[in-house]
Amino acid sequence: MRDTPGRSGGRSADPVLEQLAEARGRYSLENRDLVQEVVTAVLTTMSGDLNGHETTLLGEVEALGRTIAAAKQEIAALRVDDIRDHDIPSATDELDAIVEHTAVATNAILESCELLEGLGADVTGESAGKLQDAVTKIYEACSFQDITGQRITKVVTTLKTIEAKVAQIILAFGVQHAPPEIPEPAHVATDADLLHGPQLPNNAMDQSDIDKLLASFG
Amino acid sequence: MTIDKSMNVLIVDDYKTMLRIIRNLLKQIEFNNVEEATDGADALAKLRAGNFGLVISDWNMVPMTGLQLLQEVRADARLKNMPFIMITAESKTENVVAAKQAGVSNYIVKPFNAETLKGKIEMVLNHA
Numbered sequence: 001m002r003d004t005p006g007r008s009g010g011r012s013a014d015p016v017l018e019q020l021a022e023a024r025g026r027y028s029l030e031n032r033d034l035v036q037e038v039v040t041a042v043l044t045t046m047s048g049d050l051n052g053h054e055t056t057l058l059g060e061v062e063a064l065g066r067t068i069a070a071a072k073q074e075i076a077a078l079r080v081d082d083i084r085d086h087d088i089p090s091a092t093d094e095l096d097a098i099v100e101h102t103a104v105a106t107n108a109i110l111e112s113c114e115l116l117e118g119l120g121a122d123v124t125g126e127s128a129g130k131l132q133d134a135v136t137k138i139y140e141a142c143s144f145q146d147i148t149g150q151r152i153t154k155v156v157t158t159l160k161t162i163e164a165k166v167a168q169i170i171l172a173f174g175v176q177h178a179p180p181e182i183p184e185p186a187h188v189a190t191d192a193d194l195l196h197g198p199q200l201p202n203n204a205m206d207q208s209d210i211d212k213l214l215a216s217f218g
Numbered sequence: 219m220t221i222d223k224s225m226n227v228l229i230v231d232d233y234k235t236m237l238r239i240i241r242n243l244l245k246q247i248e249f250n251n252v253e254e255a256t257d258g259a260d261a262l263a264k265l266r267a268g269n270f271g272l273v274i275s276d277w278n279m280v281p282m283t284g285l286q287l288l289q290e291v292r293a294d295a296r297l298k299n300m301p302f303i304m305i306t307a308e309s310k311t312e313n314v315v316a317a318k319q320a321g322v323s324n325y326i327v328k329p330f331n332a333e334t335l336k337g338k339i340e341m342v343l344n345h346a
Contacts, residue, residue, distance in 0.1 A: 106235045114242065136246060136332045139239050143329045146236045150278065150307050191285050194316055195278050198307040198328070205309045207327055207334055213314050214325060 080166050088163045092156050099149045106145040113138050150197045221343045223248045225271030230254075230261040230287065231305075232279040240274060240305070243332050247339070258282025262290050265297055272343065277306035277313070285320055292321040301342045305330065 113135050120131045198204070205213070227249050229240045237254045244252050253268070255261035259282040261275065273291065277284035284304055291297045304317050307328040317325055323342045326334055 103233075103235055107238070110235065110238050110242070117242070132246070136243070139242050140329065140331045142235060142239055146231075146233045147307055147328055149233060191283050194285065194308065194310075194313055195283070196308060196310055196313070197278065199309050205311065205314075205327065207330065210309065210314055210325055210327055213311060214318060217318050 075169060080170050084163055084166045084170070088159050088166075092159055095152045095156050095159075099152050102145045102148055106142050109138065109142055113142075147198050154197045221340065222271065224251060225249070226251045226253060226269060227272045227274065228253050228255060228261060228264060228268075228270045230256070230258065230273065230275035230279070230284065232256050232276065236276065240335075243335055246332065247336050249339075258284060258287035258290070261287050265291065265300070266294070270300065271346075272339070273300055273302045274305055274339075275302065277304055277308050277317075285316060288317065288320045288322055299346075301346045303338055303342055305335075 116131065117135050120128060120135065123131055227244060229237055229244070229252060231237050231240070231254075234256075237256075241252050241254070244250075253264060253270075255264050257279040258275075261273070262282070264270075265273065273287075275284040275287055282290075284306065288302055288304070291300055291302060301323045302321070303324045303326060304322050305326045305328060306313070309327045314325055323345075324338045326338055
C-alpha cells in the first residue's frame with residue numbers, strides 16, 4: 001500500500017507532495033499570476049519521480065493552469081472594468097430617468113383629468129355619466145406608473161447584483177486594477193424577504209385568487 | 219349599515235402619483251376627508267396624532283413597510299381595531315398570508331380598478 005500523508009505520521013514520503021509543499025513555500029498563492037508558474041516549476045522538477053497515476057493527475061493540473069490563464073485573458077478582453085464603471089451605472093441612470101419621466105407625465109395626465117372632472121360637474125344627463133366613467137378609467141390606467149416604477153426598481157437591483165459579481169470575478173482572476181472585494185452582506189431574514197414587487201402575468205395572482213385565499217382563512 | 223363617509227381616511231404610498239389616484243377615486247365615492255403619508259413611519263405618527271376611520275396602505279415602502287405599519291397599528295391599544303386595507307403589487311401567496319396573519323382587513327392587488335376599491339371599502343367598513 002502506498003504511503004499517504006495521513007498514514008505517514010507527519011512525514012511526507014510522496015515526492016509530489018514534497019515538491020508541492022516546497023513550491024507553496026516559495027510562492028504566495030494570494031498572487032494568482034504565479035499559479036501557472038508554480039505548476040510549471042513542479043512539473044519540470046519531477047521527471048522520473050512519477051508513476052502513471054501521478055502523471056495523469058499532473059497533466060490535469062497543468063491543463064487547469066492553462067484554462068485559468070486562458071480565462072483570465074478572455075475576461076481581460078471583455079473589459080469588465082468598463083461594464084462595472086460605465087455600462088451598468090449608465091443603464092441604471094437610464095432606468096431612473098424612465099421612472100422620473102413617467103412620474104412627470106402621469107402627473108400631467110392626472111392634472112388634466114382633475115380639470116375634466118371639475119368641468120364635468122356642469123354636465124348633465126347621460127354625458128355626465130360617460131364623462132365620469134372615462135375619467136375613472138384614466139385614473140385606473142395611471143397606476144401603471146407605480147407598477148412600472150416597481151418593475152424598474154427590480155431591474156436596477158438585479159443590475160447592481162451583477163455589478164458586484166463582476167467586481168468579484170475581476171478580483172478572483174487577478175485582472176489588473178481590480179477593485180477591493182465587495183463582501184456579500186450577511187443575510188438577515190426580515191420583512192424585506194417578502195418584497196418581490198409586481199409579478200409577471202403568468203406568475204401573478206389576480207384579485208379573485210387573492211379573495212379566495214383570504215376567504216380560506218375563514 | 220350606513221357608512222359614515224365624512225370619516226378621515228389615511229392613504230399611504232411612497233409614489234405621489236398613486237396617492238393622487240387613490241385620493242381622486244375616494245373623492246368619486248364621496249370620501250372627501252383624505253390625508254396622505256409617504257411611508258409607514260409617517261403614517262404611524264399621523265394615526266397616533268389624529269382620528270382616522272380607515273387606513274389604505276401600500277406595502278413596499280421605506281423605512282417602514284406597510285406590513286410593519288399594520289403590525290404597529292395592531293399592537294397599539296388605541297389603533298388596534300382600525301380598518302386597514304393593503305393595496306400592493308405584492309401578489310404572492312406568502313404576502314397575502316403574512317398580511318392576514320398580521321391582521322389586515324382586506325387586500326387589493328395592483329393594478330386595481332375603482333369598483334374593487336369601492337367594494338373592499340364597503341366590505342371592511344360594514345364589518346368594522
